[in-house]
Amino acid sequence: MMHRAYRVVRLAPALAALWAGLAGGGRAARADGDVVESYEVDLPVTPGDRLVVDNPLGPVVLKAWDRPEIRILADKRGPSHELVSRLRVHGTLGDGVAQVTTRLLLIGPQGEIGLPMWSVSVALEVDAPRGMQVVAQTFNGDLSADGFSAGAALVTNGGHVQASNIGGDVSTRAEDGDQELDAIRGDVDSVGGDGDVDLDDVRGQRLDARVQGGSIHARRVQAGVVHLSTLSGDITFSGMINDGGSYQLATYSGSVQAQVSPADGGFTLLAASPSPPEIGGVLVAAGAQGGVTRAVYGAGSARMEIVTQSGTIAVGVVTLAP
């Protein structure tokens, strides 16, 4: 069993402009043959500031709290004490931005570098004021943010992304990993390479998700503009159709299922697929022309376009009880 010890550092505001190099003095434990050293830093910040975290050496967990300070917990791991002692966590504070970065100090003249290496890692967990806008990136590490009220931007190359309970606009990008967004109150822009995008309980003006190889599942969505597209994967969508809204669901190779609750103005459905789409509920099919099926619900105020080159399309309408 690993015993973890923390070195706790508290910085007075006057000293908080720069803290750097949590590189020694922490107590260590061994886990799975690796040495693990843990450090903790508390830093007073202004809740309206921005938090920028750049950790190419491992995962990042961001959690909101209601205290006017950020707490950084860093787990540094490597095959030897000597190497772990060269893992650095730097921070700067100024111009409304609190920035946290990780680096490895090489022995040679190159100095510190911030590159992914599988021999070493730094796992960062940061508690920060709820009102901070958070921006974080990793290389192959997972990223998560929970509870912030001023938006989040999360980018990883080879890790997974999780964002939950976020107020404000959220943008995410994962080139090779799944993305999960839950309870978002703001616009969403999610881009993926290989990996699924799972969206639940999203309310904003605009939801845009596009991936190259993966499925998109969006549930409990309320947005006036929804664009979901994937090259290879399925799309499922369930949510409200706002009056005058625009809803586009497009997959090049996959199927689309949509379950929608239209507002009073109704909507017009246009669907194109190799086989005739399945249209359920009280949606009235209005005919097909040139491979495009058109159906109308109510006054047809909003417009929903669904297309797949090789899969099937199924659309159902759920009317809410008065």
Place this chain on the structure above:
Amino acid sequence: LTCTEAERALSAEGDAEPELAAALEDHLATCPACRAEREQTTRMVAGLRALGGRDLENPDAAFARIAGALDQDAVRRRKLRRVGFAAGISGTLAVAAGFLLMVGMRRHLRAPSLAQSDGATPTDDELLSQAQAELTAADDHYRQAIDTLRQIADRERERWPRALAASYAGDLASREDAVDRAAEEAAAHPDDPSRQAALAAAYQAQIDFLQGAIRDGELAELETTP
């Protein structure tokens, strides 16, 4: 082998298993681009050997001397783009694309050992080799994504409305130019994180553009329906 696989095999040439070496030769027999790559690599290795070890500690200077000796700019740009982009992936890091370049060069001088003794501290070379491998893999991932999207878009655009297809061609050319310019900037200033980040952004923008074009092409059929 694909060109990407062949390129990897080239970087380990001399240490490759016989089956891989044979497959590489088969590929080179049919691929002029990869043959040119090998010729340039051979010349670069010769240049590095002529430099000796001291300049390797200053990768910018080393590269400048080698690049000056090469007359095929495209090959140079392609190598630098990969290095610069890989560095750019890590965002605001003041990474020394030069470090990576140095690692890449050393790969040709002697095969690095990625393995390490149990509990032993890896050397700088081993750590940098790890980083190089990680970044190269990521870079390959991006470039393969772009290649796949390009192939689909090129195939599908025959079905697109004429205006969309024409717009696609024009925009694609300008975006590729933007990537090339960003690559040149990154190559010229490997220690400037903003230029490295700009190159990464250019690649991502190209992916976004291609994805968007394919989606718009799919939806175009519906757009004309009242």
